[in-house]
Amino acid sequence: MSLDDKAVDIQQEDVKEIPQAAAGEVQHMSAIEAARLEGKRMEVRNARFYAAVSESNLKASSKRSLWMFYCMFVAFTCDCANGYDGSVMSSVLAMSHFQSYFNAKANLNTSLIFSIYTAGSMISAPIAATFNDRYGRKKTMGLGGIIIIVGGILSATTHTVAQLVVARFLLGFGVAIMTNAAPAYVAELSPPQWRGRCVGLYNLGWFGGAIPAAAITFGCSYLNSNLQWRIPLALQCFACVFVLANLYFMPESPRWQFMNGKEEEAFQFLVEYHGDGDSRSPLVHFEIDEWRESIVQDGIDKRWWDYGPLITSHANRWRMLQVFLISLIPQYTTGGTGYFNTFIYDMVGLTSTTKQLMINLIGQFISCAAAVSAGLLSDRMPRRGALIYGTIAVACFQLLNTGLTKYAADRINSGGEHTSDGFGISYGFSIGTIIVGQLSGIAYCFGYTPLQAVVPTEALETTTRAKGLAFSSFVLGAIGFIGQFAAPIGLANMGYNYMWVFVGLDFFWIVVFYFCAVESQGRTLEELAWIYDQPNPVTASKRKDKIIVETDGHVVEVDEKQA
Template identity: 45%
Template sequence: MSFRDDIKAGPEADHAENIKSDDPPEGTTKGVHNALLYEAVQESQLGRWSPSAIRIYFAIFVAFCCAVANGYDSSLLAGMLPMEYFQNAFHTGTSGPKVSLIACLYTVGHIVGSPIGAVISDKYGRRWTMFCGCWIVILGMVIVVASKSLAAFAVGRFVLGLGITLSTLAAPAYAMEISPPHWRGRATGLYNCGWFGGSIPAAAVTFGCNYIKNDYSWRIPLILQACGAMVVICSVFFIPESPRFLMANGKEQEALDFLVKYHGGGDRNSKLVALEYAEFKEGISQTGSDKRWWDYRCLVKTRNARWRSAQVIMMGVAGQYSGNGLAYFNTVIYQKLGIKAVTEQLGYNLLYAFISALGALCGAILSDRMPRRKVLVFGTLACAGWLAINAGLQSAMATHAEPVPPALSKGALAAYLLFNFNFMFCYTPLQAVIPAEALETTIRAKGFALLNITTGAMGFLNQFCGPIALGNIGYQYVYVFVAWDVVEAGLWYCFGVEGQGRTLEELEWVYDQPNPVKASLSKQRVVVGPEGGVRAMDDI
């Protein structure tokens, strides 16, 4: 019996039969991935601004704040490196091995913290993991602010990376697990936009603090990195625990109460609640590998698991190594484009952050309307195109006799900014959505640990090799990402599984099929009647 058949044995079996019909269709015909879910959503009483919805928004905002500290760091380093007083204190230069050291130790903290975060998340819950991670972020902030040597600063960077990986391992899983199925893409995509809730303030703060003529020019931006963590610490125990974590730990009644209150608008007879609860009981094991902290075989021991892990690894690699890692060294890139003044570089860094946020926000808002797989295939190809234009114009600048026409440098800068808008539109919302959809509840924490290890490894490669490569081969380093983005697009086309329009538990059926990619693209034909009733007709 298939997973779909099993679900129909649940409490919603009666209404599943009622929507089947061999009569000639009357009304609007649609193709949907899951007819039961489509009907339940159409009849849902959960309003966008109902009290239940507002509570969900607040809970997602708390998770959002975990991403703020991570995003803050992305603009922080690029903004501090050219500062006079930072250089007087640590003598790192703007590129080279010292910059690689302080950049990549943050990533090493990510890698080390990932398995620790998985243990805490599976045993104590998503909220406790966010809480612990944010306290470690504050500890790391204290160390870097008090640093008087490069070694102490590097240790603080490691501790920051450790804390941020704990909080960002649990937060996207939490945002995904508490969201109603039809809000999942937007909720998790907007969570990931928390990156820009950190990167824009960091760019603005470093721009302003550059005018301070003492060590507080770099210490103030570091102190403010803890703001998001403080919000989480003060708020996290005022939000509900994930219903999927509750179900996986034998608290079925609490999980059902959550669904009724937050997804059903208080209606225990809601079809959406019945569908989700039946799938929880079917798909979530209370004796799964999440109870064995040391057991990571669950990620590879079955064909189903290997397909799931492949989605996680592909997103971990593509999300870090598609050219976006160049942002850590924006000031170096601006120098190579002829922008020499530190104030002007920091101004462009702020513009970069705003353009990034705009792209990510647009992508997040539209994420539930756009097929994930198509966005990743065509969006990654577009990234390759913008980088190719940027590198080509930089090549023309390098071979042109002095003076270099301003149009070349402006064109290269525009292509770089448009690449970034394109990347953020495609990847920022989906960096959390794709792994969370690919991982079933009992392996989600370990799967996010795998994601963090993968992103950490690629981030280490980015941050260690980036300054050295930019110093030695300059713009030619961009061609590496042009070629790799084309390869990534091919991988997404061949192996990317579409998760749009299905519940998290129904994806178990998709991954059990001989060809999960083909299965994920299958649809059912439904007819929406004149009065809003829904009938499932057949598979398309």
């Protein structure tokens, strides 16, 4: 029996025994008629979606849900590899043995070692999209993991700058492949009512790698040999080994299965994990109906060379604008200086390597707490508000941070009062600079970190998701390459003046988000197609349905235009 026949039989059976509203359908009434009804009056993004979710019995504590969450956790560890690299390289750069071994100060060597990582990410982006579309999300994560392990071994055993550069290139290449598939996997696996939290928390994988890396490098800093930096670089492989050990046992993305003709497998996944084994679940039928209407099986995912549809239609141009903005703007709020915090600490007089690594470790915990809080609120927190107000907070803290950095650096350069272990006025401003820098990091993580994964996966429809995420990786790589190559040189030549450029950009980004950010919170991935088809998706995305939840649980949509 085909999927269509099976679904029709189930739907016919449901009609006999379940009220119409229980299939995710919503009654429509005029405002005058609805005034006579008793129940809770609400405004929601999608009345039918709300009805399907409220009348389903999916529980987060069920065995099927817990296994689904574990599979998402495995995908979460893919991002740990990326976070580990960002933290470990920032910390390793402060280590005396690494600096002397590779002559790694604020110079061309440092720029090359850091920026080649993002060059690898840029080059692998189209390869990742092609592999992801053709072979699925699981195999793509596996391929990326193998490449990262090879790169990790090379970096830990390196004896020359050239070998380290090759290793860094492979690490960037592999991370881009893994992180092309992993967020798509989480978004496509998760039930729509939990998607925001699941995808938002996925992006916290960065901290799942960054915090252990900060702790490991802090502990290894007491070693008086090259093991001081070799051990942290070797442990970059750990997350990938964990991913490879679990992939065989995990289900494939049901949306990928559906768009590749495996409709029966996709339907069975929905029944088991979104319906908790109930083939008559209203949520299951709501989702499968939307998939039939929106997912095509001959889309651009079948043509590896074809990126044209990403920009040829009005809707897709708006979709790609969302991907571009969330990929570009967070990278240009600080200009990539986060990788080189140790240089900024030197600039304001905190030169102790131990203190720098301790500050880095504490900062990772604080930023992680902010990002976790935002991730847990992702299903309730409007995307536009988080982006706009988060950028305002980052801009204000960056302005204050740069001003304090200027004052502290000027006092030190002029021979003013300063002791790194005392309480002189310059020292106080140095500490103030670090505190405000941490506050800027909190605002950044709360406003951006979860949404860097949520916005692209929500903006892109299923057949363009892999290529769209590849484009995002390319933009991230290009901006990262520029920032990581330019930042150490800019900081060396311009000092704190380099940071003023990004203060100005931060205030500009606020205006950009206000006029261009589309609200996707509270809607299914398929329903967003209607939003992007409208002449002004930003305005359309603010629309809400007014509903009444009757005392028996049925949902009525109120049409105020109907007499």
